[in-house]
Amino acid sequence: MKISADVHAFCARLGYEFSDSELVTRALTHGSISSSTRPDNQRLEFLGDRVLGLVMAEALLADDKAAAEGVLAPRFNALVRKETCADVARQIDLGSVLRLGKSEMLSGGRRKEALLGDGMEAVIAAVYLDGGFEAARQTILRLWGKRIADVEVDARDPKTALQEYVQARGEAPPSYDVVQRDGPDHAPKFRVRVTIASGQSEEAVASAKRQAEQAAAKALLEILEDG
Incomplete structure (x- = not known):
């Protein structure tokens, strides 16, 4: 499947080139435009959330080797919650390439926090399925960047x-x-x-x-x- 110039540019911003372009296309497809022949990104979102969680858990343990679980847990929650995923999505302008139904487009779906966060998780899953865990880990760590080291000591929302x-x-x-x-x-x-x-x-x-x-x-x- 050939991807559009916009999606190709998005992959450049993401920092990952897909071997299977169908995966990134599915990751960017919202339920408002899905069909029997055009699956949406919900299943990928489910998987991406788990991949992100494992990468963040490993990164936090490596970043602070003395922190107890009670300290790490709120930091973890701050890094994987929907608002953070949406913030990363905005950083790479994911909203501009989301495939949305007309009603979602008219209601500002490209800017909605929930859609951006879900889309980011789906893209993470697409990278994982296309390139394996190490590719997903490197992509996540690069995109989250200083957020990991800078997460507040008390990161409860x-x-x-x-x-x-x-x-x-x-x-x-x-x-x-x-x-x-x-x-x-x-x-x-x-x-x-x-x-x-x-x-x-x-x-x-x-x-x-x-x-x-x-x-x-x-x-x-x-x-x-x-x-």
Whole structure:
């Protein structure tokens, strides 16, 4: 199967040349455009998540030989979560070559965090199936780069950290509310407010609801810990 010039350029950005071009084509095919003759990337996404996890686990053990499991686990979660995968996908402009149905294209699917993250995992699986584990490992380590060494000592995501903080004080979990949504479907902006039982709250704005929730949680947690 011959790939387009755009996909060829994407492979150059990825840093990997496929022997089986059908694999990269499938990795870039979203369910919104799949058919019986054109499989989507969901099965590859499932596999890529596991390949990424093994590479990150090995890398973290090698990077900090003294860290206990309780320290490594949140770092691992920070490196493999969907937001990080989407960030790497944006780094190599994966969104520009995603194969999407018309409805997904009109709703800004090329910028959606979930689609980018899933696509990145599927591409990792495609590299693994095409070139083996070592090819996948080298690709992942190159793309994740300094993220591995720079991952925070306490890399819990802000929502989890905030929930643990308030529950340690005997309070109910925080609540999150979308207080405003602006912009067109392809480029939305969400304003989210997080509130805890004491009545304290913070707001944040982001292009994805989950990102806004995380940012609001981080802002409130900083206030609580400084107080």
